[in-house]
Amino acid sequence: MTFYDLSVTAANGNIISMNDYKGKVVMIVNTATGCGFTPHYKDIEEMYELYHDKGFEVIDVPCNQFAGQTPGTDEEIHQFCQLKYNTQFPQMKKSDVNGENAIPLFKYLKEQQGFKGFGKGPAALAMNTMLKKIDKDYKNNPEIKWNFTKFVVDREGNVVARFEPTAKMKEVAEFVGALIDG
Numbered sequence: 001m002t003f004y005d006l007s008v009t010a011a012n013g014n015i016i017s018m019n020d021y022k023g024k025v026v027m028i029v030n031t032a033t034g035c036g037f038t039p040h041y042k043d044i045e046e047m048y049e050l051y052h053d054k055g056f057e058v059i060d061v062p063c064n065q066f067a068g069q070t071p072g073t074d075e076e077i078h079q080f081c082q083l084k085y086n087t088q089f090p091q092m093k094k095s096d097v098n099g100e101n102a103i104p105l106f107k108y109l110k111e112q113q114g115f116k117g118f119g120k121g122p123a124a125l126a127m128n129t130m131l132k133k134i135d136k137d138y139k140n141n142p143e144i145k146w147n148f149t150k151f152v153v154d155r156e157g158n159v160v161a162r163f164e165p166t167a168k169m170k171e172v173a174e175f176v177g178a179l180i181d182g
Helices: 040-054 074-085 104-112 122-134 169-181
Strands: 007-009 015-017 025-031 056-062 150-153 159-163
Touching: 007 104, 025 040, 025 104, 025 169, 040 056, 040 074, 040 169, 056 074, 056 104, 104 159, 150 169, 159 169
Parallel strands: 025 056
Antiparallel strands: 007 015, 025 150, 150 159
């Protein structure tokens, strides 16, 4: 199985094939509307506007598995993102990214890029402390740890990076920019 064999359901119910993204750089992110990382939407939208015409796509998968921080309907989530962050990239149907009901796209992404840590700094320390209470073995499994985990797929369909929500968005943008312009 490859990235291009997968699909995801859009918020409007249409099935979106990853094959439609052949030759493009794609960032897949599980999102939430009521999270401390929700302002990442602003940076993701800026990246989308900057690179979309050069072959960059965003797949936004709202998820309510982390402290119930995405309680709304697909339509409410979409309205929030458009009103607050003027998002233009497509939004998918709210879905699970972990557990037995995780969508196949996220199962595949986690197989390709496992968890490598939160890095350094106050946010990383806070995430480590919180997750130790939830899952003592969190460091040793590939599961999504929190909202706004980002996976980057190159133009050949390889999952080349996983950025935890604690990664600086400038770092994410530079990585994507290098793939786009490289």
